[in-house]
Amino acid sequence: MKLNTVGKNIIRVDSYSKVTGKALYPQDIYLENMLYAKTLRSESPHAYIEVDTTEAEKVDGVVKIFTHKDVPYNHHGVVLHDHNVFCDKKVRSIGDPIAFIVGESEEACIRSMKAIKVNYAEIPGVFDPVEAMKEDSPKVHDDKSNIIYHYKLRKGNVEEAFKNCAVIVENTYSTHMQEHAFLQPEAGLSYVDEDGTIVVVVATQYPHYDREIIARALNLKDEQVRIINTNIGGAFGAREDITMQIHLALASKTLNRPVKVIYNREESFLAHSKRHPMIMKYKTGADKDGYLMAMEAEIIGDSGAYCSWAINVLRKAGVHSTGPYVIPNVKVDSYAVYTNNPFTGAMRGFGATQVPNAAEQQMDILAEKLGISPIEIRRRNIFRVGSKTATGQVLLEGVPLDRCLETIAEKYEEFLELKEFGNLKAEEESI
Amino acid sequence: MFIQLVINGINYKVDIDPNMRLIDLLRDKLGLVGTKEGCGEGECGACTVIMDGESVNSCMVMAFQADGSNITTIEGLEENGELHPIQKAYMEEGSVQCGFCIPGMIMSTKALLDKHPNPNREEIREGISGNLCRCTGYNKAINAAERAIEILKEGAKNEA
Numbered sequence: 249m250k251l252n253t254v255g256k257n258i259i260r261v262d263s264y265s266k267v268t269g270k271a272l273y274p275q276d277i278y279l280e281n282m283l284y285a286k287t288l289r290s291e292s293p294h295a296y297i298e299v300d301t302t303e304a305e306k307v308d309g310v311v312k313i314f315t316h317k318d319v320p321y322n323h324h325g326v327v328l329h330d331h332n333v334f335c336d337k338k339v340r341s342i343g344d345p346i347a348f349i350v351g352e353s354e355e356a357c358i359r360s361m362k363a364i365k366v367n368y369a370e371i372p373g374v375f376d377p378v379e380a381m382k383e384d385s386p387k388v389h390d391d392k393s394n395i396i397y398h399y400k401l402r403k404g405n406v407e408e409a410f411k412n413c414a415v416i417v418e419n420t421y422s423t424h425m426q427e428h429a430f431l432q433p434e435a436g437l438s439y440v441d442e443d444g445t446i447v448v449v450v451a452t453q454y455p456h457y458d459r460e461i462i463a464r465a466l467n468l469k470d471e472q473v474r475i476i477n478t479n480i481g482g483a484f485g486a487r488e489d490i491t492m493q494i495h496l497a498l499a500s501k502t503l504n505r506p507v508k509v510i511y512n513r514e515e516s517f518l519a520h521s522k523r524h525p526m527i528m529k530y531k532t533g534a535d536k537d538g539y540l541m542a543m544e545a546e547i548i549g550d551s552g553a554y555c556s557w558a559i560n561v562l563r564k565a566g567v568h569s570t571g572p573y574v575i576p577n578v579k580v581d582s583y584a585v586y587t588n589n590p591f592t593g594a595m596r597g598f599g600a601t602q603v604p605n606a607a608e609q610q611m612d613i614l615a616e617k618l619g620i621s622p623i624e625i626r627r628r629n630i631f632r633v634g635s636k637t638a639t640g641q642v643l644l645e646g647v648p649l650d651r652c653l654e655t656i657a658e659k660y661e662e663f664l665e666l667k668e669f670g671n672l673k674a675e676e677e678s679i
Numbered sequence: 680m681f682i683q684l685v686i687n688g689i690n691y692k693v694d695i696d697p698n699m700r701l702i703d704l705l706r707d708k709l710g711l712v713g714t715k716e717g718c719g720e721g722e723c724g725a726c727t728v729i730m731d732g733e734s735v736n737s738c739m740v741m742a743f744q745a746d747g748s749n750i751t752t753i754e755g756l757e758e759n760g761e762l763h764p765i766q767k768a769y770m771e772e773g774s775v776q777c778g779f780c781i782p783g784m785i786m787s788t789k790a791l792l793d794k795h796p797n798p799n800r801e802e803i804r805e806g807i808s809g810n811l812c813r814c815t816g817y818n819k820a821i822n823a824a825e826r827a828i829e830i831l832k833e834g835a836k837n838e839a
Contacts, residue, residue, distance in 0.1 A: 257771075257773070259770050260775060262775075262778065263770045263775040263778075264762075264770065265778075266778030266781050267762070267766040267781055268753065268754070269712070269753035269754050269782045270713065271778050276712035429813055430779075430813055431715075431717045431780050432715070432717065432777065433717065479777070480777060481778070482777040512719055513717070513719060513720070
């Protein structure tokens with residue numbers, strides 16, 4: 249078969265505009281008669297708030313300060329509607345939006361923002377997801393349990409299987425929160441079109457969701473809102489949740505003038521999700537020949553103050569928790585938990601990134617206990633064509649893990665030789 | 680206050696605010712939005728321009744400091760509708776993804792090659808060490824610089 253495209257180097261269609269600086273991101277667009285905006289954000293992780301904008305409204309150049317009172321349906325979220333567009337009674341994490349100040353210049357907005365009085369009546373917060381799971385822990389959302397989601401995976405009988413294992417390894421692993429730090433900080437603008445359509449210009453991963461969420465919050469029909477997706481300066485999952493989209497649409501609709509907002513880097517950090525930190529308690533057992541017999545895992549993901557994609561992320565963590573290994577008896581419980589930490593959501597790998605830290609270290613330790621090489625224990629347990637995963641999926645094709653492992657095995661032998669002859673340090677330095 | 684400067688070969692006399700940064704002058708006042716702001720504190724290099732032959736973070740230079748200077752931005756690289764060899768190389772080598780770091784990355788590369796036409800890989804790394812990329816990483820940017828050196832040499836041969 250002759251292929252016209254596959255196997256050939258193709259110049260990206262957008263690369264010309266990007267190497268010439270002609271590619272437009274939202275911050276690059278300037279409209280006539282445009283207003284600027286700033287977002288007032290919570291400085292407390294858990295507090296009842298009272299907001300007084302009286303003085304701030306008098307600041308020269310300020311056009312309007314929007315708060316929760318201006319939003320018909322003050323809720324949004326990609327799965328649960330647990331974010332407020334603007335916090336009303338309570339803030340649940342540092343960075344929660346409280347008000348949107350619109351003015352003739354960015355400087356006027358900043359002056360006004362500083363004049364807004366927020367009284368924070370601090371309430372006890374919860375920052376450790378294990379604590380948050382307890383019955384008597386402070387609740388992040390009203391009286392609702394902090395446990396958002398519990399995923400259960402059951403296969404065979406782990407209790408029985410552990411009895412017959414030659415080796416058992418038990419450990420708890422934890423991973424940290426991670427920031428996407430895409431290079432283009434969030435920016436956007438909004439205006440009302442000639443036909444009354446509210447246009448929101450943003451760099452987003454979900455223009456269709458954005459439209460729906462904006463329409464719902466402002467009590468509009470979907471077709472009254474239009475999203476223009478510009479060039480996107482990196483996203484990695486952090487542009488899946490709404491940030492300024494509803495604020496902008498509300499402002500341009502109310503004021504009938506274009507409104508633009510640009511987050512600086514610090515605000516960008518505050519505004520979007522992070523990678524879920526996970527606490528992963530693992531128990532893995534193998535027989536005397538190094539074949540895996542059973543695995544039990546409890547995975548707790550810190551969702552921060554909002555759910556975002558936590559349900560999907562913790563489900564995925566649970567599904568991938570065995571690593572690419574055949575294990576006949578599996579028991580997994582994964583939980584997504586609210587805390588007053590910054591909220592977490594989608595980030596490259598979506599829950600499949602954290603669990604290998606635990607699963608693969610368990611394999612290494614098992615190998616060491618059994619006196620076989622880390623390559624060999626994997627050779628005996630990896631998914632191959634025809635293998636069945638813990639969730640019951642039979643892998644019928646496209647399982648090249650054996651080839652991957654053999655390629656690593658060659659390098660691994662070289663690595664061991666270098667180590668033996670003491671050349672490893674020199675080699676490492678040359679890398 | 681008024682300052683006078685040359686940007687991409689054009690003389691400008693512009694009225695600036697004393698608290699205006701060079702990047703604000705370029706973007707907000709003159710519409711040269713190819714220069715990007717990624718951090719506003721000289722960390723990411725997205726706002727890199729060439730000022731009197733040196734690469735600078737335009738977020739760290741006040742507009743008044745640019746009085747009397749000669750500045751090149753990404754918009755000044757094309758000549759007679761022809762891409763600069765560095766721009767061509769970035770396209771050919773697949774060094775561009777989201778694109779937000781690219782103008783700064785290209786300007787740092789240009790500042791380097793203007794001074795040292797034949798840097799080795801290590802020197803190229805050093806030359807773009809002030810520019811952060813979050814999509815592609817740095818190998819393809821280094822490959823692009825090497826490709827640009829080749830194109831520049833071919834050009835010089837053809838002219839001779």
